[in-house]
Amino acid sequence: MKKQFAIIGLGRFGSSVCKELHRMNHDVLAIDKDKHKVNELKNHATHTMVADGTDETVMSKAGIRNFDHVIVAIGEDIQASILCTLILKDFDIKQVWVKAQNDHHHKVLEKIGADKVFHPESDMGERIAEFLTSEKVIDYIDLSDEFSIVETLATEKVKGKSLADLDIRAKYGCTIIAIKQKNKVDVTPHPEDRLNPGDILVVIGHKNDLRRFQKEGL
Template identity: 40%
Template sequence: MAKLKPRNFAVIGLGTFGTTVAEELARFGNYVVGIDRDEKAVNRLADTLSQAVIADGKDEDALKELGIGDFDVVIIAMGQDLEGSIVSAITVKMTGVKEVWAKAVSKMHHRILSKIGVDRVIHPEKEMGQHIAQMLHNPLVRDYVSLGNGFHVVNIVVPERLAGKSLDQLDLHAKFELRCVGVMKGSEYKGSDYASCDLEEGDRLLILGERSNLRRFTDSI
């Protein structure tokens, strides 16, 4: 697999969310600039990021001086400051940044950010809450990934009652309109050629489908 080419990111707002995003992007080997008015927040990341700058994310001149228009992606992470977030998004878009992501804290905030051209609006607390609730609702669901348009890939632990059955016997497509994209046995991945082999308790099924069909399947086991 080809290695991903490092990209240039600017994160405006270094609270908990912005700091986490910036640190993870840097850990992946990207060039990351963190921007915040709080000197303590900036100093905390001075040795972690490519560059940490004390600046106002709403100040067009300051952002232009940082060359904000040359970044691949700008993430606006100051969700609690609604006015600051909106003004910053407008300012960043005006500099010609190709891709802008922004954190929102309400439906109205989301709507405004979308209207001014933000490419992706994030609700981290809401999205994480939904993620955790799904896993709490059914302990067999270890994790899941949303693919958009209502489709998800869910990581489901094989319970005792399914041990000894094969994927063919589960008949996921006919009964639930689902597709198993693989099975994890410990750290080993088994592809579609594993369909006729017996499952063991503790194996993990990677199942693709729409939310309602996935819920029908998980409720049935």
């Protein structure tokens, strides 16, 4: 499903996420104060804009309220990052994701209501973009460049099926290490355990295998 994203801050990370989301055919608005950075992304975004993400009036006129997700990837200016996040939360944006510079910055962003805070490396843009656009992935943890743990939603496709029926280890090379059902967490799932839509599966595996499982297995 096509989504609308705005990215504020077009450094290495912001540019990387922008390019990947655009490649995935989503609508992307790329915003930065630096016109040179904006010009570099004209062919990698649906719309571009030279603007200050901390200017509430400008952001309102840009229609930022219409976007499903806004990613704040402002560089080293922590004050600007915090102010921009506050403005976006006041606009009732559905999901505001923010790049943190350090642990203190992270704590402040959480306190002011950022929906997701991350400490990205320059090469993480592709993985963040994939996570943002998935309807099923709730959270993930990178274990290495190749392996991750993912929390993903069970859909109608697996309703009433047991883990043995799914047999995802044989089919996809992944392993379900836990199942969350309402207020219960089962960390020793059995092959005969049956799934319902809305259950959360905690799955470990190679990133390529996890992507395939999310697309084909759920």
